[in-house]
Amino acid sequence: MDKTNLSQVSTVEWRVEPSGAMRVPAIIYADERLIDQMDDKVFEQVTNVAKLPGIVKASYAMPDAHWGYGFPIGGVAAFDPDRGGVVSAGGVGFDISCGVRSVLTGLSRAEIEPFKRILADALFAKIPAGVGSTGRIRLGGSDMDAMLAGGARWAVEQGYGEAADLERVEEGGAMPAARPDQVSPRAKRRQRDEMGTLGSGNHYLEVQEVAEIYDTDAAAAFGLRAGEVVVSIHCGSRGLGHQIGTEFLRDMAAAAPDLGIALPDRELACAPIHSAIGERYLGAMRAGINCALANRQIIGHLTREVFAALFSKARLELLFDVSHNTCKVEEHEIDGGRRRVYIHRKGATRAFGPGHPDLPESLRPFGQPVLIGGSMGTASYVLAGTAASEARAFSSACHGAGRAMSRHRALKQWRGRQIVDQLADRGIVVKSHSSRGAAEEAPGAYKDVDAVVEASDRAGLARKVAKLSPLVCVKG
């Protein structure tokens, strides 16, 4: 990114003062190297978001930000409903509530190492992944609506997982105010056979080793012990979320002229929170969040079944489940007072600090676990929300490495087989239905996740707790 229009606030904070139609400043959290590598489109998009009606404080970009559609991926923005604030389908993204769930196993790496390939094969066989795959559950009618209203709570009631899991899921497992009746029949049809499936692209299930601990107390509270194994699942709301995003992005763009919203670019399609289409979207999007929470709950349950069959000692406990693509109503300190605002996090993780009332009691003293997915073959991280994070970016942090290279370029540079073999040489078992998919997701196509996490930590967005290294990767 060209730095001439940025003013450097600190080694990890850059600012664009409002100019032209910008209503608030834009703030990018990143070190200089990440800024240099960042797409100029991030500048364009983060400043475009600053022009939207009702935006509060600033338009933010996280250290892993890259070119999205409308909002940058890694974008955070809050809107005040009583000051003309808007909700944006592009500001949430197509994969509504895409997120990461990490599960503790209580097993050491040494215990699983001899069975790593068997474990990889069993997970690959059990958890449907890739294009065209279907789950074993077929949902329709009132069952579909119950899932869309109940999220992970619904899944537990259906026998997927344990009630104790729910306090370790955002919103206690069920997003309130979801409106299944605002989800179109086409979106529901698209989801009919997709419950409990990983999807494709950058979605995955990884078996990981706790490689390093940075914060002993928080790690102990989170149940993370060096040398032990955790499983992380990265996926979202599948076809239902994609269809909701598709329909509302298009309908908001078509409705913008009638709603009197002048968009700097059509891709920023949005609607006032207090409008019929805005309220319909919020109800449908919240149902989409529940779909993702239920989906990860089911995949977590299938993972438990695989481990139980192979390791009698395994006891899989949910560490936490975070969502990346959401719009949520939260109360934050703004201009000296508490205000309820609509926070869009597009490719950004909620990161509540210690003491936050929404956190379960066992985690409250340490802050919310913030689960950062790496790319196939690189590290993942567990961070914790900080007290400072609220003032930095409405309690938000990065969400992953973020792509550094397009799929197009990755395909020209690597072959899938070569990537799988190189990772095997490093002791990482990769299971994928598609060789081209593996090439597109090559670790080298992503930013340096270590640098992204370091910048998040130094900027006070979240603090490092532990580093996880991959052992097995089931690609979506």
Add this chain to the structure above:
Amino acid sequence: MTSRSASRAADRTATRKNGWELFPHRADTGVRGFGSDKHTAFEQAATALTAVITDPQWVMPRLAVEITCEAPDLELLLVDWLNALVYEMATRRMLFSRFAVRIENRRLRGRAWGEPVDVARHEPAAEVKGATLTALEVARRTDGLWVAQCVVDV
């Protein structure tokens, strides 16, 4: 498909008058169709959509699916057309390789020919979540060629 055959396919077709290509977007992929008229540009953009997932040459046009859509303008009509294909691919678990499009007064009547996904033969790389409004353009260029393009979320 190997990575090289994917990029070769894109390079080869981009040089023809009627054709398609994928254009880079950092996280996702852009699809672009060219044609001597807008119908052809829409058909070619649909082929590019398939190319995001697999090599279109590997997909046999055995079954036909009818698609109709309507939008306030040509650009949203392209988004609707591509999203209708995404929906048909997702719910029928099919891939498409041949397309016929007629556009009259912002109404599109289309037909897509394809076959059910065969993971071993098609090796689908990624599903497309939806067509976006990013880099969205349907226009006749100065050389008379129609272009229909947008970024799709992968």
